[in-house]
Amino acid sequence: MRNFPVPYPDELVYSMVARAGIYHGITSPKQLLDEVFENRKVIATLDLPCHLQSISSLFQNTGRYSVEELVYQHTLFPLYAPFVTESHKSRALQMMAGRSQGAVHLMLGVAASRIQSSDRFRYCPECIKNQHQHYGEYFWQRNWFFPGLAVCPEHGPLSILTNGSGSHRHHFFAMTPQSPVDCELSSVNEELLRLAIYANKFLNMSPGYSPDFEQWTSFYRDLASDFGFCRGRHINHGEIHERVHACFHPSTLTQLNLYTDSATETGWLKGIFRKHRKAFSYLEHAIIWQSFIAELEPEDVIDRVRKIKPCTKVVFENTASSTLSKNNEHLQVQRQTWQKLVLQYGVLNARNSRPGKALYAWLYRNDKCWLMAFNFEHKEQRTNPELKADWHRRDLVAIRQLRKLLQEIAPSYAGPRLSANFLLCKLQQSSTIEKNLDKLPLVRMFLQRYTETITEYQIRRLTNTCAEMQRQGEPLKKWLVMRKAGLSQERLRPDAQTVLNELQLF
Ligand SMILES: [Zn+2]
Incomplete structure (x- = not known):
């Protein structure tokens, strides 16, 4: 096909094919498949389409739109890619270039996930006004189709078509606004909107290497430990549960199909803090990151996970064992x-x-x-032979980074505990430094002096929370202060308890 429509920003590949049909006045679905793909068996897929090599070659003359560019900018692939293993990710990419027969969805864990992607068409009534103004036509925008989350990250509620879905096997439907009678409006609250904004950031992350399961396992164990939710190797799931529930209302979690009872042994929230044996969905990760480290951008979090002891051995084993x-x-x-x-x-x-x-x-x-x-x-x-043995130089470089880091942390800092682990993770080559602390006396001294003990961390959370509540004019009720500070009576250290008593809250 000549003159295949050039994609709009964030337009789904599905939508490009549908517009091609309109441009060329093709009304028969089979003819459209013939013209675009030269293959009548192609299945119309909204989220993770295949046969992208055929689409990419239609753009040959433009010098743009490689398969990779189409996948990362015009499908929902980036919502899955960081969370599956590198070998699954590369395999899925290969399948999306060619044929898959449903295997892409299996490979990326869509089929087995608690978060089901919906086939029903949906669109944002506000976004389409902008589309019309800017481009003079409408198209399906990928951030209307977050699996399990019917929210526009910019405007909120989406119109969901009561009839009509993207699962007509071979038919590509173009976006046209519907009468309100044929739609229902999705219900949105502030927490869901926050998640949608976050999901949109996942979509726009630059492609990168996917962490392996061991790295995810360590990341969540460290996170629990940074917040003082670990006793040795034992993780206190009750405290994690409390913290997540302080940030997300049970009704929101229920709506997302992610409500878990703290008593259930098999819930996803416990699973994600245990040894990772399967991929978790973007929403499960996002809920925890927003509850624990909301101040970090998703891309920075994933970078941090990638830097955890890059375990070469595991990468090879995965690759070798992949089918x-x-x-x-x-x-x-x-x-x-x-x-x-x-x-x-x-x-x-x-x-x-x-x-x-x-x-x-x-x-x-x-x-x-x-x-x-x-x-x-x-x-x-x-x-890197020059850096190899020069531990003194490394010591100086690292200490400079650490000092800068400390200066950047505001006095009202509300994030996780400033543990040695937390600070070291922020350094370049953090794992090398962590493993060779005995050769780095300055870094060692810095850590002894500036890292926060659990007691200090608890006192900081208490005072910050009280100050913030006072600013907002909220009454300083003890249980409310404790909840907002993410603390619980049982694990309060004696000195933090003394401070709490001195505050004389009611
Ligand atoms: Zn919108």
Whole structure:
């Protein structure tokens, strides 16, 4: 097909195909499939479409819209990508370029998730006014289709069509405003709107390497520990539950199908703080991040998880054990050859070697995510000799970063406990520093002096909360102060208890 419509910002691929039908006056769904895909079996999919190589090649002359660009900017893939393993993610990407027969949804955990994506068409009555004004036509915008969350991040309620869905196998429907009689308005509260704004940030994150399950496991364990919710290796799920419920009303959680009782052993909220064996959905992650570390941007949180002890071994095991189809056997051989070269010569020398040059170019074209991640992990050790032994210099660099960090933290700081772990995570090469503290006397001294004990942390939360409530003119009731501060009577340290008594709250 010539003159395939160029996508609008945030327009779903589904919508582009539908507009192509209108532009070319094609009324028969089969003819549209023939013209666009040269394949009548393509299934119309709103969220995670396939056959994107065909769409991408329609843009050949523009020099833009690679499969990757389409996937990351015109489908809901970015809502899933950071939370599945790297091997599942790359496999899903490959399938979206070609055929999938439903396997993409399985691969990204959509099918098994508590959060079901709805096929019903929905749109934001306010957004479409803007569309009409700016572009003179309408299109399906991807941030109207957050799975399990019918909220426009900009305006709130969405019109959901009572009849009509995107699951007509081969039919692409163009966006047209409906009469209010044919729609129902989704119900929205402030908490749901906050989640939608967050989800929109997930959509617009730049592509990156997906953390593995071990990294997620450590991240949540550290988070619990930063908030003083750990006793040794034991996590106090009751306290976590309390904190999440202080931020989200039970009715909101019920509406999201994510309500859990603190007594249930198998709920998602307990599961996510245990050893990760499966991917959790963007909403489950978002609810916890908003309850614990709302001041951080989602992209920064994921970056932090990526930096947790990059566990090379696990990455290889995952890749090796992933079910690679026959087509992928060649890919596997190429990966192994590259691994051998790098382990023998280092990344830079491997790239410059005779067999390495062509191999690097091939992997760059066909398996970029894996290649970048593998090289990144081997770069530090192999190609940075000047930094390798210079611990004194590292000590100075790290201490400068730590001082700056401390200056940036406002006196009214309301975030997690300033534990050694929390501060170290913010450093470049944090895991190297963490592992070699014995060689870094300045950093060690800094941490001894400036990290917050649990008691100090509790007192800070108490005083900040009281100050904030006083500013807002709220009565300082003891139970309310405790709830807002995220503290509970049982785990209050003796000195924090003394401060609390001295405040003489009622
Ligand atoms: Zn809107």
